[in-house]
Amino acid sequence: xxxxxxxxxxxxxxxxxxxxxxxxxxxxxxxxxxxxxxxxxxxxxxxxxxxxxxxxxxxxxxxxxxxxxxxxxxxxxxxxxxxxxxxxxxxxxxxxxxxxxxxxxxxxxxxxxxxxxxxxxxxxxxxxxxxxxxxxxxxxxxxxxxxxxxxxxxxxxxxxxxxxxxxxxxxxxxxxxxxxxxxxxxxxxxxxxxxxxxxxxxxxxxxxxxxxxxxxxxxxxxxxxxxxxxxxxxxxxxxxxxxxxxxxxxxxxxxxxxxxxxxxxxxxxxxxxxxxxxxxxxxxxxxxxxxxxxxxxxxxxxxxxxxxxxxxxxxxxxxxxxxxxxxxxxxxxxxxxxxxxxxxxxxxxxxxxxxxxxxxxxxxxxxxxxxxxx
Ligand SMILES: *Cc1c(COP(=O)(O)O)cnc(C)c1O
Numbered sequence: 205x206x207x208x209x210x211x212x213x214x215x216x217x218x219x220x221x222x223x224x225x226x227x228x229x230x231x232x233x234x235x236x237x238x239x240x241x242x243x244x245x246x247x248x249x250x251x252x253x254x255x256x257x258x259x260x261x262x263x264x265x266x267x268x269x270x271x272x273x274x275x276x277x278x279x280x281x282x283x284x285x286x287x288x289x290x291x292x293x294x295x296x297x298x299x300x301x302x303x304x305x306x307x308x309x310x311x312x313x314x315x316x317x318x319x320x321x322x323x324x325x326x327x328x329x330x331x332x333x334x335x336x337x338x339x340x341x342x343x344x345x346x347x348x349x350x351x352x353x354x355x356x357x358x359x360x361x362x363x364x365x366x367x368x369x370x371x372x373x374x375x376x377x378x379x380x381x382x383x384x385x386x387x388x389x390x391x392x393x394x395x396x397x398x399x400x401x402x403x404x405x406x407x408x409x410x411x412x413x414x415x416x417x418x419x420x421x422x423x424x425x426x427x428x429x430x431x432x433x434x435x436x437x438x439x440x441x442x443x444x445x446x447x448x449x450x451x452x453x454x455x456x457x458x459x460x461x462x463x464x465x466x467x468x469x470x471x472x473x474x475x476x477x478x479x480x481x482x483x484x485x486x487x488x489x490x491x492x493x494x495x496x497x498x499x500x501x502x503x504x505x506x507x508x509x510x511x512x513x514x515x516x517x518x519x520x521x522x523x524x525x526x527x528x529x530x531x532x533x534x535x536x537x538x539x540x541x542x543x544x545x546x547x548x549x550x551x552x553x554x555x556x557x558x559x560x561x562x563x564x565x566x567x568x569x570x571x572x573x574x575x576x577x578x
Pocket of ligand 1: 241243289408409410425426427428429435
């Protein structure tokens with residue numbers, strides 16, 4: 205029986221070779237420049253290691269939500285271009301500018317704040333974000349003329365460099381995404397008429413990059429796919445030629461033989477239907493194991509598949525292993541690569557009524573990350 209390293213209750217192994225291969229695969233498939241999205245600590249995989257692996261796989265730029273995430277990557281020694289696109293009102297862009305961090309700009313105010321952070325010898329690099337239907341941030345069509353005109357003026361006087369125009373899709377349907385593409389193209393044409401000629405346009409995240417080639421535009425932002433997970437219902441990682449990078453494991457912390465009728469965990473939502481063996485798994489909702497998956501989340505122990513019995517608690521849950529020979533210290537796999545026999549993150553997502561993105565991103569800080577390369 206496989207065991208975790210001695211003394212380890214729980215860990216997530218991160219296969220950086222899988223991240224590198226996934227990026228390489230998606231780069232070939234899309235024939236596009238890849239912006240590797242490593243926000244939210246690389247969807248729980250570790251932002252720095254994910255960034256390094258993605259760059260090794262051919263990504264040419266990194267994407268994060270906030271400036272603090274971008275600064276953390278720079279401080280870790282990553283010198284690739286990084287773009288950050290979600291800013292608090294009133295943010296000063298001075299530190300970001302001094303570190304050469306590119307800014308996603310969604311309003312006239314942000315444009316002026318970015319220009320104010322330029323130094324005499326270095327313009328601030330910006331990606332202008334257009335609102336094309338998602339109703340989040342982005343420059344509304346009614347504001348685009350004034351923002352583009354000012355951006356062109358600031359570029360001429362050397363305070364700004366407009367690297368890209370970009371937007372984000374809803375994935376509501378192919379028709380909705382095509383409508384957003386048309387709105388985006390209208391914005392691109394308006395920008396050109398006002399003197400902006402950015403080198404890049406980027407619109408597609410993983411979903412559209414794979415499924416809607418006309419949205420690729422030579423540059424795509426890849427998040428979930430680089431971690432080896434599928435953004436599609438009903439299509440697995442393997443269907444897309446991807447390998448999940450994260451495997452979440454625990455070591456059985458206790459084993460107990462109990463008679464029929466024994467109640468299990470808070471509320472006794474589960475009672476042993478017969479004499480059986482219970483195994484205690486030392487991961488709980490504090491570790492990101494969703495409590496909504498109580499009574500349903502899958503695990504494998506020694507290659508056999510079982511489900512959570514009763515409620516998932518903060519630090520632990522119980523599995524009914526029936527008469528299987530399970531011992532303290534045995535490895536329990538919550539999710540990983542299903543082609544190797546592990547449950548999929550998608551199975552936990554289904555059990556909890558959520559998406560695989562949330563399953564990996566919420567794995568908590570108490571879970572040690574161990575980098576491997578298969
Ligand atoms: C998170 C995010 C992405 C990555 O999306 P995936 O579906 O994970 O590929 C791309 N662009 C923006 C603006 C995002 O916020």
